[in-house]
Amino acid sequence: MSLFPSPAVDQFPNGYDHRLSSKRKFDDYALAIGDEQDDETPLVPVRMRKDDPRHHVHHPVTTVDPSSKAPVFSFPASHVDSRPSSSASCSSTRLQFFIRMFSQGNTMVVTANPEDTVKSLHERIYVMTGVPVMEQRLIYRGKQLQLEQSLADCDIQNDASLQLVGRMRSTDHPQTWQVMDDMVSLICRLCRGEMVHSPSKSIKDCLNKFFTITPKDNNEAVHAHLQIFMASSAHAALVMLYMSPVTGNKQCADSSIRHFLTSCRSALSKELHSYCIPIVLEFCSLLRNVVNEDSLYTSCRSTLGMLLESFSGSLALMLPKVEGLITMKDIFPFISELAGHLTAELDSSLDSTTSGGPLSSDVRDFTAFLNPLRSIFEHLCSRVPVSADWKKKDYYHPREMEFLHAIFNDLLYKMEKCLIRVEESFAATGSGEDEFFHLGWSQYLSILKELNGISKLYQGAEEQFWMVLRNRRSSLCALIIRFTRQNDDHQWLLEHKDVTDFESRRHLAMMMFPEVKEDYEELHEMLIDRSHLLAESFEYIARVDPESLHAGLFMEFKNEEATGPGVLREWFFLVCQDIFNPENALFVPCTNDRRRFFPNPASRVDPLHLEYFSFAGRVIALALMHKVQVGIVFDRVFFLQLAGMDISLEDIQEADPCLYSSCKKILEMDAEFVDSDALGLTFVREVEELGSRRVVELCPDGKNIAVNSSNRQEYVNLLIHDRFITSISEQVDYFSRGFSHILSNSRLQKFFFKSLELVDLDWMLYGSESPICVEDWKAHTEYNGYRESDPQITWFWEIVKEMSAEQRKELLFFWTSVKYLPVEGFRGLASRLCIYKSTEPCENLPSSHTCFYRICFPPYPSMGEMRKRLNFITQEHVGCSFGTW
Incomplete structure (x- = not known):
C-alpha cells in the first residue's frame, strides 16, 4: 500500500513542465550574419549584461518566424545617421544601404556610387568613429569585403544591409576575436548554400585555434576568451548551421558542436571547466527550443551536467541575483525534463x-x-x-x-x-x-x-x-x-x-575491498616455513607496501608441493590461530566465550607489539577479502572501538563479567549506603601486569575523590573508559591502520565496521556455528569414477555420520582447507565438492586436492578398511597440509 498519492504533472508549479518550461527565446541570441532588412519581422533587443563584450562589438539579432522554424535575421531599431556621403549628391544611380555600427548599437544609412571602393567606406567610418581602417571589416552576405573592391564588384544592392565588425582600441584579445569572426563568417557562407572546402575541418580548426590561444593559467583571461565566444554569437551560429536545410550542414554542425563539448573538458583543466558552463547552457537552450530532443541536445545536456558536477568552486556561481552568473532557474528546466523521463521509464x-x-x-x-x-x-x-x-x-x-x-x-x-x-x-x-x-x-x-x-x-x-x-x-x-x-x-x-x-x-x-585477481603474476608470493609460521608471515605481510597485497596472495609452504587457493585458506586459518593465541600476548579471550578476543593491555612486553597489531589488522582484512573463515571473532568492546563508537556498561559483559557485575551493583546500591563510604572506593583503578600491581588515577587527584551516589555513574564511566579504551588505544589504533591498508579506500575503515552488526562480522570471520550437516554435505557433493549407489560411497557417508563434530571438521579441512563453513553452509563455498575414484592401491590413505574441493580414494574392499583410513586422516596433527594441490 502506498504511503502517499502520486502527484499529477499539472500539480507541479507553473512554468516547470519539462516539455515547455523556462525556454529561452531563440531570438534572444545574436548571430553575426548579414541579411536584407525584413520590415515585417518584429525587432527585438539583444539580451546583454553590463560587462558583456557585446557592448563593444554588436551583431544582428536572430529571430524566429512563428510560421516556420527557419530563422529570420533582423536588426534592432536605431537612430539613423543621415549625414551625406562623400559624393556630391544623390542620384538615381546611387546606392542607399545600411551599415550596422559597433558603436552605441547604431545603424547608419549610407549612400554611395556603385564605383566607390570599399576602402572609401572604411575611411568614412574612420572619420565618424575614430576606428582605424585596418581594424575594420565589412561583411555582406557572409563575405568580407576587400578594400580594393568597388561596391559594384561586391554586388551591393539598394537597401542592402552590411555588418561592420570592428574593435575599439581598448578591446582585448584581438586574435581571439579574429578567429571567432572567421568561424562565424564561414558558417554564414554555409548557411547561404555556398560551397566551402572541408567545412567541418575548417570549423574544427577554428575551435582548436580558439582553445589553443585561450590561456590555461589565468582564470580571468580564460573567462574573457570564453566571453568572446559568446559575444561573437559563435554558439548561435553553430546551432543555426545545425538547423540549416542545406545538405551536409546539419552533420557539419553536429560534429563541430560535439568537438567543442569535448574540447571544453580536454583542452581546459578541471578547475577551468566552470567557465564553459554558460556556453554549454546556451547550446542546450537553443537546441531545446528549436528541435525535438535528439542526440546532439542530449550530448549538450550531459556535458552541461558533467561541468556542473565537476565544479568545485563557490556556491555563489549558482546563487540568484548575482549579475552575470548562472542561476537556479537555469538548472530547473533540465531537472524537470529528466524527472519526466525517469517517471516514464x-x-x-x-x-x-x-x-x-x-x-x-x-x-x-x-x-x-x-x-x-x-x-x-x-x-x-x-x-x-x-x-x-x-x-x-x-x-x-x-x-x-x-x-x-x-x-x-x-x-x-x-x-x-x-x-x-x-x-x-x-x-x-x-x-x-x-x-x-x-x-x-x-x-x-x-x-x-x-x-x-x-x-x-x-x-x-x-x-x-x-x-x-x-x-x-x-x-x-x-x-x-x-x-x-x-x-x-x-x-x-x-x-x-x-x-x-x-x-x-x-x-x-x-565492495570496500579490492577485487582479488586471478592472474598469478600479480599476486604477492609467500614461501613460508611451517615451523616459523608467525615470524615469517609477519615479514611477508607487515614489511611490504600495502598496494602489493591488493591483488591477492600466492602461498606455498617450504618443502611441500601443494600450492593454490586451498593452501592459502590453510595458511589463513593457521596464522590467525597463532596471532590470537593468548601465549603470544597480543590478544586475550573473553572469559565467557573463548572464541572472542580483544587486545591485551599488557602486549607491550614485546617491543614489536604495535607492529604486530598492524600485521594482525592486515591479516584479518585479507582473510575477509579472500572470504576465508578463520574461526576467530571479536569481542563487542573491540568491535565498537574499530567502528569509532562509544562503549557502555552493557558492552563489557562478555569481556569482563566480574567488572560488569561490580559496576552494576555499585549503580544499583542504595544511595545512603554508597554515601556512607562503606565501599571505600575512590577514583582509581588497580592494574595487574606481569605479576605486579599498580594504581591508575581515573581523573586528576582521583585517589582523593570518594565515590558517592552523585558521582558513581561518572566513576563507572571512567573505569570502563580506562579499562577498555585508554589501556588498549594504541593497540586498536595500529590494528585499525593495518586493516585500512587493505581497503580500497583507507578512510573507510571505521565505516566498514560501523556498517555491520557484530553478528555480521562473526559470520564473516567465524562462519556457521551450527554443527556440520551431513545431508547438506552430501547434497553438495559430486562423484567422478564413482556412482552414488556404489558401496564405497554408501560406506563413506555412513562413516561420516558416525564421526564426532570435531572429526567432521578435520575431514572437511583435509578435503577443502575449510574448517569453518560459511554461514550459508556448503551452499556458500566457491564450488561443489567432489569425490574422485583413484587407481592407487587400497593400502593407501585418501588424498585431496583442496583447491578444487576434491578428495580421492581407491575402492576400499570393506567399510572397516575405509573407516580405518578416514579415522587416521581426521586426527588434527595429520590433517594439516595433506593435500597435494
Missing part, C-alpha cells in the same frame, strides 16, 4: 511484457543537475530541513523548493511501485538467480540514492523515504546483491541498517 519497467527501465544516461544526468541544486538548498537553509510551513517563510526559492518536493513525491511513489513489482517477481519465480533480474531494474538504487539526498531537505521526507524502503526490504536487498558494483557509493544504504539483511550488508562491506 519507471512506468515502462512496471510492464511485465517489456524489459524497459530507467536509462543510465538519464539517471546520471539527473544526478549531475541535482547535486549543485541540492547544495544550494542546503546552503540557503543552513542545512536544516525545511519545515512543513516553509511556503509561508521567506526562503529565496519557494517555488523551486516546492517543485523539487513534488519531484521527490512523484519519483518515490513510482519507486515504491517498482519495488513491489520486484518483490512480486521474486515470489513468483522463487529464485534469487541472475535470470530473475532484468536490466530495467539496474538503475533503481541510483534513483533511490538521489531521493535519499532530497529527503534530507524537507522535514518528514526522510522518515517517509526510509519507511518505503523498510516496507520493501526484501526487494531492496535483492537489488543490492545483484546490482551494486565495486566503485559505487554504498554508504547511504548503510545509514539505516534495518532496511538491509546480513547478505546485503556483507555484500556492501565486501
